Amino acid sequence: MNDLKGGAMFSRILSGSRSIETLALPMLLQFITCLVILFDIPVARQLIGFLYFTVVPGYVFVRLMKLESISRVETGVFSVGFSIAFLMFAALITNQLCLWLGISSPLSLTPLMVTFNALILLGEITVYFRSRNGEFTTGNTVGIHLSTWLVVCLPMLGIIGAFCVYVLGSNLILLLMIMAISIVFVIGVVRGQLPKEFYPLALVMIAISLILSSTLVSNNLINFGSDLSLEYSICEGTFKNLQWSPIAGSGFGRFDPILSITILPTVYSNLLNMDLNSVFKILFPLVFSIVPLGLYQLWQKKLGSKNAFIAVFFVVAQETFYTEMLGLGRQIIAELFFALLLIVILNKKIQHSKMIICFTVLGTGLVMSHYAIAIIFALFLSLTLIFLEIVKNQRSDISASMVLIFLVIMFSWYIFISGGAAFSNLLSYGNYVYAQLGQFFNIASRGETVLRGLGLGSAPSIWNQTSRVFGYLTELLIAIGFIGMITRRMKPNFEQDDLSLSTIAVGFLAALILVPGLANTFNMTRFYHILLFFLAPLCVIGAGFLTKLVTKHRREIFASILLLAIIVPFFLFQTSFVYEVLRSQSYSLSLSGYRMSPYELNHLGYTDDESVLGAYWVRTNVLALQTPIYADLSSASLLISYGSIALSDVLTLSNVTVVSENGTVFLSSLNVIDRMVLTSYFYNSLDNLTFLRDMSQVYSNGRNEIYSSHR
Numbered sequence: 001m002n003d004l005k006g007g008a009m010f011s012r013i014l015s016g017s018r019s020i021e022t023l024a025l026p027m028l029l030q031f032i033t034c035l036v037i038l039f040d041i042p043v044a045r046q047l048i049g050f051l052y053f054t055v056v057p058g059y060v061f062v063r064l065m066k067l068e069s070i071s072r073v074e075t076g077v078f079s080v081g082f083s084i085a086f087l088m089f090a091a092l093i094t095n096q097l098c099l100w101l102g103i104s105s106p107l108s109l110t111p112l113m114v115t116f117n118a119l120i121l122l123g124e125i126t127v128y129f130r131s132r133n134g135e136f137t138t139g140n141t142v143g144i145h146l147s148t149w150l151v152v153c154l155p156m157l158g159i160i161g162a163f164c165v166y167v168l169g170s171n172l173i174l175l176l177m178i179m180a181i182s183i184v185f186v187i188g189v190v191r192g193q194l195p196k197e198f199y200p201l202a203l204v205m206i207a208i209s210l211i212l213s214s215t216l217v218s219n220n221l222i223n224f225g226s227d228l229s230l231e232y233s234i235c236e237g238t239f240k241n242l243q244w245s246p247i248a249g250s251g252f253g254r255f256d257p258i259l260s261i262t263i264l265p266t267v268y269s270n271l272l273n274m275d276l277n278s279v280f281k282i283l284f285p286l287v288f289s290i291v292p293l294g295l296y297q298l299w300q301k302k303l304g305s306k307n308a309f310i311a312v313f314f315v316v317a318q319e320t321f322y323t324e325m326l327g328l329g330r331q332i333i334a335e336l337f338f339a340l341l342l343i344v345i346l347n348k349k350i351q352h353s354k355m356i357i358c359f360t361v362l363g364t365g366l367v368m369s370h371y372a373i374a375i376i377f378a379l380f381l382s383l384t385l386i387f388l389e390i391v392k393n394q395r396s397d398i399s400a401s402m403v404l405i406f407l408v409i410m411f412s413w414y415i416f417i418s419g420g421a422a423f424s425n426l427l428s429y430g431n432y433v434y435a436q437l438g439q440f441f442n443i444a445s446r447g448e449t450v451l452r453g454l455g456l457g458s459a460p461s462i463w464n465q466t467s468r469v470f471g472y473l474t475e476l477l478i479a480i481g482f483i484g485m486i487t488r489r490m491k492p493n494f495e496q497d498d499l500s501l502s503t504i505a506v507g508f509l510a511a512l513i514l515v516p517g518l519a520n521t522f523n524m525t526r527f528y529h530i531l532l533f534f535l536a537p538l539c540v541i542g543a544g545f546l547t548k549l550v551t552k553h554r555r556e557i558f559a560s561i562l563l564l565a566i567i568v569p570f571f572l573f574q575t576s577f578v579y580e581v582l583r584s585q586s587y588s589l590s591l592s593g594y595r596m597s598p599y600e601l602n603h604l605g606y607t608d609d610e611s612v613l614g615a616y617w618v619r620t621n622v623l624a625l626q627t628p629i630y631a632d633l634s635s636a637s638l639l640i641s642y643g644s645i646a647l648s649d650v651l652t653l654s655n656v657t658v659v660s661e662n663g664t665v666f667l668s669s670l671n672v673i674d675r676m677v678l679t680s681y682f683y684n685s686l687d688n689l690t691f692l693r694d695m696s697q698v699y700s701n702g703r704n705e706i707y708s709s710h711r
Helices: 002-015 020-038 044-065 072-101 109-130 147-152 154-167 172-190 198-215 228-241 263-272 276-288 290-303 305-317 329-346 352-367 371-390 400-417 421-439 448-453 462-486 496-514 518-522 524-550 555-574 577-581 589-595 598-603 609-621 633-641 669-673 690-694
Strands: 629-631 650-652 664-667 676-678 683-685 696-700 705-708
Touching: 020 044, 020 109, 044 072, 044 109, 044 263, 044 276, 044 352, 072 109, 072 263, 072 290, 072 329, 072 352, 109 263, 147 154, 147 172, 147 198, 154 172, 154 198, 154 589, 172 198, 172 305, 172 555, 172 577, 172 589, 198 276, 198 290, 198 305, 198 589, 228 263, 228 276, 228 329, 228 633, 263 276, 276 290, 276 329, 290 305, 290 329, 290 524, 305 524, 305 555, 329 352, 329 371, 329 496, 329 524, 352 371, 352 400, 371 400, 371 496, 371 524, 462 496, 462 524, 462 555, 462 577, 496 524, 524 555, 555 577, 577 589, 598 669, 598 676, 609 633, 609 664, 609 696, 609 705, 629 633, 633 650, 633 664, 633 669, 633 676, 669 676
Parallel strands: 629 650, 629 664
Antiparallel strands: 664 705, 676 683, 696 705
């Protein structure tokens, strides 16, 4: 009986009816969260605090907006997105007000808790007095199918598998996890009558399992060749000072004003009593797992639940999703806002006034999270508006006012807050591309990634070539799907806005291939990952169009078989499952890190525990002396993140280096074990650094060595 009463109370809260429970339960959750934080209860503070501050503030905002007829999935995705925006905005306001009042640590726990709880409580009370029966619905519940239990187990396999890799050096459980994910995908495609909640749940669980299996194979940051070490270093400045400044003096002016890697990690760290290392390694990836859910919600109304599931799985299966993206904290947050903005502008059921408010909040969050993604979104909006104006379409939800609002927010933030650093970088990129135009007929000017994507690069083995074949097949399906869409031979439930955005995405992809230097400027793998937000549905449409040309019977079945025959092997190759099973050359840190050389591990951004200890030693014993520090490229990210040394203060180490009289030389695992010293364009042998013989070794842990010339 008590369970029935609890279920009824929860249903009233979700439905938006006014009753005392609709106010009592949120306040109870808030009270419990405050208690576990105040008494610093281990695990509970981290778990409850993360869930509360990542969901509840945004959910309160959704209730305040009275967004009618949105589904449970949309409610969940919007709750996370608006919560992240709330944490950044509220902390920013707290930061500025406290500094104005003379409070020197505005991002410490007390000011944050007072501000956050006051605003959330005010929102809860407002929701209570504005609620009336039937004004807010979140869809109907459906039963849990047996197949969902397999899905729920996937993250546990990823966590346990990563632990076994780190502690035991065994990848068996991760191999089983990849096979289980493949089975889940096949079940979702073959059994198209599964419960509606299976697909979004499966996508989130698959994303979490792949992400955590990549980040948890080490206690330390893994930057996957991206900027995570730099982001960590920049955030440390905000965290130590407990205040944010857009001109923090990190040496990277375009990064200092980015709230997603300065204020947001600091807020999470102080609220949850977690070190920044764990925030970037665990919390940010968990937030990133919501992006596939947003894409599913965006596409399922246009393609159907099963086809949307296939399209989103294709995005998740791409190696970039669970490797390179995990080394880009600012892009993780920006992509969440990007996906939610697409849902807002393409949702016909949201009233225009409410759409503008949601668009402004999410657009501001995007601008404050990642300048490049914000510029890309602005280009998509502007070009879509121009395209729709040319075709004289009057049914578009993308208006000139929306474009103007976003441009005003973007230019205001990047010019007045960032000091124009972002646009200065944009101009430098433009000058680089302009200088490369003379190489138009030089195919090599497109970059190695583009050449490989076009099938013009050589493959190191037959298995790599086989992997590329499946990649080319996905590209072919995208091209076929685009042709079928623009010729009207295929008629998905696309509005003119959808068609315009997809066309512009294809145009961007063509530009990356045709314009020399453009792919190198945007970073082809990251930009293609963003373009898949628009191109992945074309892959599914392409399979349908191809089967339509071949047969008139059972087209849906044949299209599903075709997609399974391409995407499943594509996924197994992208995860390096095939390479590991066949003991071929593999680039998966999770599966094959145990058999990689220090050079390969360094290339992937892996940092061993001994190197971290060495960097901490420099931080403790050398940094305060302000002596010159010499290191090669393999040590740069390590010294920036764990050594708290500015990149400009790390002097180049090579065979021609002249070490000053009070200089310090830091040798990484690559230097000590492989005897390699990396520079910008080549590497030397450590034996060629003869000046080390005249220096004193002041530290060694077997994998790191530190020398001093101090006299």
